[in-house]
Amino acid sequence: MKQHRRKSDCPVHFGLDVFGDAWTLLIVRDLMFKGRTSYTDFLRAEEGIATNVLADRLLRLEEDGIVAKDSDPARAGGSRYRLTAKGVDLLPIMLEIISWSAKHDPETAADRAFVRRLRTNRQALEFEIRASLLPPRRSVVPTQRTASTRPARREQDTAEVAR
Amino acid sequence: MKQHRRKSDCPVHFGLDVFGDAWTLLIVRDLMFKGRTSYTDFLRAEEGIATNVLADRLLRLEEDGIVAKDSDPARAGGSRYRLTAKGVDLLPIMLEIISWSAKHDPETAADRAFVRRLRTNRQALEFEIRASLLPPRRSVVPTQRTASTRPARREQDTAEVAR
DNA sequence: CATCACACTTGCTTTTCGCAAGTCCGTATG
DNA sequence: CATACGGACTTGCGAAAAGCAAGTGTGATG
Numbered sequence: 001m002k003q004h005r006r007k008s009d010c011p012v013h014f015g016l017d018v019f020g021d022a023w024t025l026l027i028v029r030d031l032m033f034k035g036r037t038s039y040t041d042f043l044r045a046e047e048g049i050a051t052n053v054l055a056d057r058l059l060r061l062e063e064d065g066i067v068a069k070d071s072d073p074a075r076a077g078g079s080r081y082r083l084t085a086k087g088v089d090l091l092p093i094m095l096e097i098i099s100w101s102a103k104h105d106p107e108t109a110a111d112r113a114f115v116r117r118l119r120t121n122r123q124a125l126e127f128e129i130r131a132s133l134l135p136p137r138r139s140v141v142p143t144q145r146t147a148s149t150r151p152a153r154r155e156q157d158t159a160e161v162a163r
Numbered sequence: 164m165k166q167h168r169r170k171s172d173c174p175v176h177f178g179l180d181v182f183g184d185a186w187t188l189l190i191v192r193d194l195m196f197k198g199r200t201s202y203t204d205f206l207r208a209e210e211g212i213a214t215n216v217l218a219d220r221l222l223r224l225e226e227d228g229i230v231a232k233d234s235d236p237a238r239a240g241g242s243r244y245r246l247t248a249k250g251v252d253l254l255p256i257m258l259e260i261i262s263w264s265a266k267h268d269p270e271t272a273a274d275r276a277f278v279r280r281l282r283t284n285r286q287a288l289e290f291e292i293r294a295s296l297l298p299p300r301r302s303v304v305p306t307q308r309t310a311s312t313r314p315a316r317r318e319q320d321t322a323e324v325a326r
Numbered sequence: 327c328a329t330c331a332c333a334c335t336t337g338c339t340t341t342t343c344g345c346a347a348g349t350c351c352g353t354a355t356g
Numbered sequence: 357c358a359t360a361c362g363g364a365c366t367t368g369c370g371a372a373a374a375g376c377a378a379g380t381g382t383g384a385t386g
Binding site for chain 2: 007008009010015016020021022025026047048086089092093094096099100101102103104105107108109110
């Protein structure tokens with residue numbers, strides 16, 4: 001289990017403590033841009049995350065209030081993950097990473113039109129994506145956890161409802 | 164030695180392959196905002212990076228064209244690191260990380276005025292910081308490396324000179 | 327030419343990752 | 357109501373990376 005190791009109150013360090021690894025932001029990417037929402041969806045991503053690492057990162061993300069998990073009554077034993085408001089707030093970071101990579105990676109698969117919009121009309125693009133992510137379409141019911149199980153800090157409903 | 168493991172051409176993955184770990188962006192932070200430029204400067208940062216990890220990350224950053232190393236004739240055996248243009252291009256990512264952490268970390272040490280400017284007048288702030296970082300003030304001479312030693316991809320002079 | 331600061335290396339322990347296989351659990355099915 | 361099934365993990369183990377402490381090399385400086 002990857003541990004939190006907060007060693008300062010520097011905002012850069014705080015961010016890295018949450019998503020400073022090779023996989024966390026790929027899960028966020030899948031939720032934000034690729035419409036992937038289930039455990040097996042994430043496993044199918046082309047980078048090939050290991051199943052134990054995926055389980056660990058999802059738990060971390062849930063504990064840190066970036067994603068929330070709902071059980072999906074439509075499927076046997078199925079769950080759906082979604083970004084919380086705090087998770088959606090990572091969007092500007094994601095967009096800047098995409099912008100940087102599109103500029104500096106000759107082999108980038110970044111969509112041309114997307115990158116152009118990013119440079120010419122970022123506000124609107126960001127607004128659109130936010131709109132596509134909120135509100136969380138609840139055809140599903142929040143997963144119950146016993147007090148003993150992990151996710152400590154629950155997302156405040158207010159944070160979710162606001163905007 | 165941390166290895167590159169490029170598994171797709173996704174721009175998010177590309178970025179994470181370069182700086183997806185707990186330390187790389189802290190070094191960038193030190194260079195970008197804290198005026199730290201030497202090996203021992205980086206070691207002194209409050210997060211306490213291990214010396215072998217620091218050596219590894221600096222080599223990676225140099226190989227990836229994010230930083231460049233100059234020998235400093237003013238100090239015995241001293242070196243200075245600086246951001247290349249590609250490294251300075253990480254600025255928007257850093258600013259968004261700071262913004263996110265300032266919003267979501269109750270204990271954040273992020274400077275109030277800085278964060279306010281970030282929200283109200285980002286363009287100017289970014290421009291200012293860029294100006295403070297370029298051009299690389301050369302009171303020092305680029306470090307020579309034999310063909311056998313590491314940094315493969317050298318920063319193109321053009322990239323440095325442009326802007 | 328001895329000393330010192332700086333920039334790393336080296337060796338060792340602990341943690342995390344990567345990979346393959348196995349388990350659990352809530353439906354659906356017969 | 358027993359059994360199969362798909363989805364969501366868990367477990368075990370070897371390898372890689374991180375963390376820690378101590379040591380080495382090298383170019384000034386006295």
